[in-house]
Amino acid sequence: MNLKKELPIKSDPMKISPNYTVEDWNALDFSKEQDWLKAINIFEDRIKGRFFEFIDKIKKFEFVGFAVMALDCLLIETLQQFYEGKARTPERESKKYFKKFLTRGVFKDYFKEKMPDMFYEQVRNGILHQAEIKGNSKIHIRKCTPLVSFTCDKKGLIINRMLFHEQLVKEFKEYLSRLKNPKERKLRDNLKKKMNYICRTTLSEL
Numbered sequence: 001m002n003l004k005k006e007l008p009i010k011s012d013p014m015k016i017s018p019n020y021t022v023e024d025w026n027a028l029d030f031s032k033e034q035d036w037l038k039a040i041n042i043f044e045d046r047i048k049g050r051f052f053e054f055i056d057k058i059k060k061f062e063f064v065g066f067a068v069m070a071l072d073c074l075l076i077e078t079l080q081q082f083y084e085g086k087a088r089t090p091e092r093e094s095k096k097y098f099k100k101f102l103t104r105g106v107f108k109d110y111f112k113e114k115m116p117d118m119f120y121e122q123v124r125n126g127i128l129h130q131a132e133i134k135g136n137s138k139i140h141i142r143k144c145t146p147l148v149s150f151t152c153d154k155k156g157l158i159i160n161r162m163l164f165h166e167q168l169v170k171e172f173k174e175y176l177s178r179l180k181n182p183k184e185r186k187l188r189d190n191l192k193k194k195m196n197y198i199c200r201t202t203l204s205e206l
Contacts, residue, residue: 017046022199040179051075065139065161073124085190087197095120106171
C-alpha cells in the first residue's frame, strides 16, 4: 500500500500593510537610521492602505458622511495608540484618548469647551454602538460649515466632515514629519512598541 507523505503547508508571511509583511518589520535594525526610515514607511503604508486610500475613493459622494466619519474615528483611536505605544486603548480610557487627540496637535484650535466630550459621546459612541450619530449632532458637507460648531441649542455638534478629514490628514503628515526626526526618541519608541504588538513580536501588556 502506497502512502503519500503529506508535506506541511507553508503559509505566507502575515501582511501588515499593502506592501510589507511581518518579516519586513522583524528584519529591521533599529540601530540604523535608514532602517528607522523604512519602519516609518511601513507604518505610513499601513495607515494609507487601511484608511486614507479608501476614504479618498468615496469622500466626494453625497451620502458617505457616516462611513468617512466612522473610518476617521477608528483612525483617531489607532493613532493615539501609536502616540502612547499601546497595543490597544486601555479599558475605560477611550474617552481620555479621544480628548487628548482632539485637544492637541492640529485640532486643538477647533475643539473648545465641551466639544471633545460631545464628539466622543455623540459621534464616536453613536457610530460604534448604534451605527448612527447620537443626540443632536450632525455631519455636514456644506462649504459654509466650519470644521466644528455647536448646534443652536448647544446640545450637539455640527461637523464638516470634509474639513475634519482634511485636518486629520494634516495631523498624520505632521506625525510622520516628527517621526523622521531622530531626536523624537519617545515618539519613535512608542511607534516601535505598537508595531511590535501588531506583528506579534511583543505580547500585549494589556
